[in-house]
Structure formats: C-alpha cells, structure tokens
Amino acid sequence: MATARLEGITKSFGDVEILHGIDCEIQNGEFIVILGPSGCGKSTLLRLIAGLEKITSGTIQIDDRIVNDLEPAERDIAMVFQTYALYPHMTIFNNMAYGLKIRKMSRAEIEKRVQKAAEILELTPLLKRKPKQLSGGQRQRVAMGRCIVREPKLFLFDEPLSNLDAKLRVQMRLEIRKLHHQLNITSIYVTHDQVEAMTLGDRLLVMDKGLTAQIGTPLDVYERPANIFVAGFIGSPSMNFMEAQLENDGRSIRISKNEALELPEKGLPEFNGKKVKVGLRPEHFIICDPKEAQINLVTDVVEKLGADTLVHGFSQESKIAMTARLDGIQHFNRDTVLPFRIQSNKLHIFDPDSGKRIN
Ligand SMILES: Nc1ncnc2c1ncn2[C@@H]1O[C@H](COP(=O)(O)OP(=O)(O)OP(=O)(O)O)[C@@H](O)[C@H]1O
Ligand SMILES: [Mg+2]
Known part of the structure; x- marks a missing residue:
C-alpha cells in the first residue's frame, strides 16, 4: 500500500502538449478511476506514473519518495494492460512466476506467492495449463496474478477489461472490486466505460483534453457535475x-x-x-x-x-x-x-x- 501524489503533471510529445497540469492526491488503499473520452490522455498519464514515459514537468511522489527520475522497475508498481500478452509456451504457474524469477527470488518464496495469488484468483486448478487452454477471463486473471505476486505498492490498470465480452466484463469488474477489498493495494484504473468507473472507483478523476474536469466520488460526480463537460459525459442516456x-x-x-x-x-x-x-x-x-x-x-x-x-x-x-x-x-x-x-x-x-x- 502507498499514497501517491501527482502535482502539476504536464507531458508534451515534440511541441504538442498532451497533459496540461494534472493534480491528484491518492490515499493509502484508495481505488482511483481515471475516466475520459478517447485521446484525452488517460494512458499517457498512467504511463508517466509507471515510468514508461518521462514527464515534461511536475512531480510524481509515491509515499515519501519523488519518483520522477526512477526507472519503472525501481518504482514498485505493477501495471495491467488491455492486451495481457501471456507467454504462450509457459504454463500458467511459470507465467505468474516469471517476473519473480528474473528478480532472482528464492524458489520457495516464488512458490508461496504464486500459490497465494492463484488461490485468490481461483486459478489453482489451472496452474499447469498453457494460456491457450484458458478462457479470456481466466487469461485476464493470470495477467492480474502476474502483478499480484510482485506485491507492488501501486497497481495501475489500463482498460484491462476492454477485450472481454460484455458479460465477462461485468463478472471481472466484480472480481477486481473483491480483489481490491482483499488486498487493499492503492490502485489507479483507466477506463472510458462509465459503469466500470462508477462501480469500481472510490473516487473518479474525469479528464477532458489533458485537463482535470473533476475529481470526486462517483455520486458527487453524478449528482453535482462541476461543469457541462462532466455533466454530459457521465450518465447514459446523456443529460x-x-x-x-x-x-x-x-x-x-x-x-x-x-x-x-x-x-x-x-x-x-x-x-x-x-x-x-x-x-x-x-x-x-x-x-x-x-x-x-x-x-x-x-x-x-x-x-x-x-x-x-x-x-x-x-x-x-x-x-x-x-x-x-x-x-x-x-x-x-x-x-x-x-x-x-x-x-x-x-x-x-x-x-x-x-x-x-x-x-
Ligand atoms: N508517443 C506519442 N507520440 C505522440 N503523440 C502521442 C504519443 N502517445 C500518445 N500521443 C497522443 O496523446 C494523446 C493522448 O493519448 P492517450 O493514449 O493518453 O489517450 P487515451 O485517453 O488513453 O485514449 P484511449 O481511450 O483511446 O486509449 C492522443 O492525442 C495521442 O495521439
Ligand atoms: Mg488509452
């Protein structure tokens, strides 16, 4: 668990500024959902937090440490992407263990962590299988397992459910919620799906063209939208x-x-x-x-x-x-x-x- 603080984050690609100054304080164990239309900069913001891109200006702080110049591996963050790219030739166990092996963790510790994650995610009976022998939802759970075993301070999710069909999405959404209750790891979750945002988030950060349109609890944002953009974006059918x-x-x-x-x-x-x-x-x-x-x-x-x-x-x-x-x-x-x-x-x-x- 960790707190995270974003202060005045900007990001430019060449001379085009994509993020224009994002501020957000994230509490220990909080689940924040970043919501906004396509192209508003959600993934960019997440990649900056993960350290996959360099920020142009501002500070990113995790607990007491400013991580601006730290490599991704040093930030103690795990990220689940939309495409979860498991290693097809490895068993589920090895897919989950791989990241720990390259960190030279002991076999006993690896075994313990993978078994524990498999149990939480109900993957125990599937550990000997290969990814192609799993359903889409099960594969997505493996992708999450890979992150859980690392016991990160911060979980980042970039539209992890968007490749699943509608019914499975609802089911996985509930599982992510339950998982969060169990592990209580501070999480930042990007989506453009409002229902996902409303049901998963302790708070929402609604983005509009690289700016913060509103930060608040799902009900705040729904019942008291701060501006016309948020009012029109949240709610279906629209206001x-x-x-x-x-x-x-x-x-x-x-x-x-x-x-x-x-x-x-x-x-x-x-x-x-x-x-x-x-x-x-x-x-x-x-x-x-x-x-x-x-x-x-x-x-x-x-x-x-x-x-x-x-x-x-x-x-x-x-x-x-x-x-x-x-x-x-x-x-x-x-x-x-x-x-x-x-x-x-x-x-x-x-x-x-x-x-x-x-x-
Ligand atoms: N490496 C890059 N170089 C130049 N422009 C980029 C780069 N990455 C992203 N962009 C631009 O930054 C803007 C924000 O992109 P980003 O991927 O963060 O959007 P998003 O909110 O995640 O959208 P989506 O919901 O479609 O995933 C877009 O206009 C995109 O074209
Ligand atoms: Mg994106």
Missing part, C-alpha cells in the same frame, strides 16, 4: 441540455414563453436575468397532469429496454430534443404529447460561457 434565462429573482428558469422550471428555495438571485444552460437527467422527468406540465414532450422514438423505457422526442414549444426515462415498459405511439414535471432539486445550472456549475 439533456437547454438554453434558458433566470427570472423572478432567480427562482424561475425560463426556457421559452410557456416553458419554465422552478428552482427550490431561494433560487439563484445573484444570477437573476442571466442566460444559463440547464441540464436535466432523463430519470428526473415525471409524467404529470397536463395542467401541471412544465414541458410537453412530443414523442419520436420510444425504446423499451425491459426494466425501463426511454422516450426520445422534443419539447412541443421550443422543439429542443430531449430524452426521458420512465420506469417499466411503457407504450406510446410516435407524436404523442406527454406532459412532464421536472424534479426541482435535481436541476443542474451552468454558466454557458465558462461551462461551470453555478447551483
């Missing part, structure tokens, strides 16, 4: 956004002549009269009596997913595209007008210029 204006002493949000939402309590009097961007999550649309409707949604495509129904359409007056999520299976024809109220304490209000949350 609905619309332009609006604050009026009535900052208590009402005017979307169009006949469409308005109400903020709870005092509202945002300091922003009265200002243009804002409002975000509404699909699950906060509540069907209501037509007389009480705040938004009338004209249905277009209705997706029945089983546990819930997604209604895609547009608001009758302002024609803004919107998606509502309703419980259970609901039948609506195309072009039906559905009256909705929006839960007032679930509104997300942003400054349209800076993109920052203001409520």
